[in-house]
Amino acid sequence: xxxxxxxxxxxxxxxxxxxxxxxxxxxTLHPPSFSIPGVPPDYRPxxxxxxxxxxxxxxxxxxxxxxxxxxxxxxxEAVKFQPGWTFELVVTTPAPAEASSxxxxxxxxxxxxxxxxxxxxxxxxGDCEAALVxxxxxxEAAMRHIANREVVSLxxxxxxxxxxxxxxxxxxxxxxxxxxxxxxxxxxxxxxGFASRTVSVxxxxxxxxxxxxxxxxxxxxxxxx
Numbered sequence: 001x002x003x004x005x006x007x008x009x010x011x012x013x014x015x016x017x018x019x020x021x022x023x024x025x026x027x028t029l030h031p032p033s034f035s036i037p038g039v040p041p042d043y044r045p046x047x048x049x050x051x052x053x054x055x056x057x058x059x060x061x062x063x064x065x066x067x068x069x070x071x072x073x074x075x076x077e078a079v080k081f082q083p084g085w086t087f088e089l090v091v092t093t094p095a096p097a098e099a100s101s102x103x104x105x106x107x108x109x110x111x112x113x114x115x116x117x118x119x120x121x122x123x124x125x126g127d128c129e130a131a132l133v134x135x136x137x138x139x140e141a142a143m144r145h146i147a148n149r150e151v152v153s154l155x156x157x158x159x160x161x162x163x164x165x166x167x168x169x170x171x172x173x174x175x176x177x178x179x180x181x182x183x184x185x186x187x188x189x190x191x192x193g194f195a196s197r198t199v200s201v202x203x204x205x206x207x208x209x210x211x212x213x214x215x216x217x218x219x220x221x222x223x224x225x
Contacts, residue, residue, distance in 0.1 A: 038078030
């Protein structure tokens with residue numbers, strides 16, 4: 001699984017590098033050295049892109065490796081404070097073989113909460129695209145948890161069907177469904193490399209709040225003797 005994740009990230013990194021090169025940037029993959037005030041001296045970004053006085057630090061992460069890179073948010077903030085520098089976090093989607101595996105398990109509530117915290121921090125530093133992708137993983141997990149708790153079958157349902165099923169059982173409201181449909185459309189565009197619209201902080205926060213509200217009652221119920 002870890003090897004597949006690393007390979008997927010490297011593949012996405014090469015795709016991002018080609019995109020920057022097509023726009024006239026000079027690209028360096030895995031630079032051997034890197035120094036910016038506020039960034040740990042041993043930090044090495046996945047990629048640096050330069051064009052004139054514009055410099056971009058690029059990191060590629062999957063949902064799995066996001067949890068293993070807690071320093072990414074701090075680095076993003078440090079880079080953005082430097083004149084002429086920006087930070088881009090690219091979050092990959094699962095490879096097809098991983099996505100179709102019958103052995104996948106729903107994220108734990110603890111891990112889901114960690115993703116929500118990570119999404120909130122990414123939104124704080126302006127990485128709303130990455131924040132939405134991470135928050136979406138969390139809200140999907142939260143929907144599956146509440147379905148499991150209420151013994152609602154989700155067998156054979158895609159994401160949109162999961163949300164509709166929860167609405168049918170009174171576990172989600174119509175406004176929640178509208179929010180999820182809006183967020184899913186934007187998230188899909190971002191996750192597949194399209195820039196169809198600007199991802200707003202407000203949208204990210206609403207998705208995070210919805211996920212938290214879905215997790216809260218299940219957590220409370222389980223904590224009772």
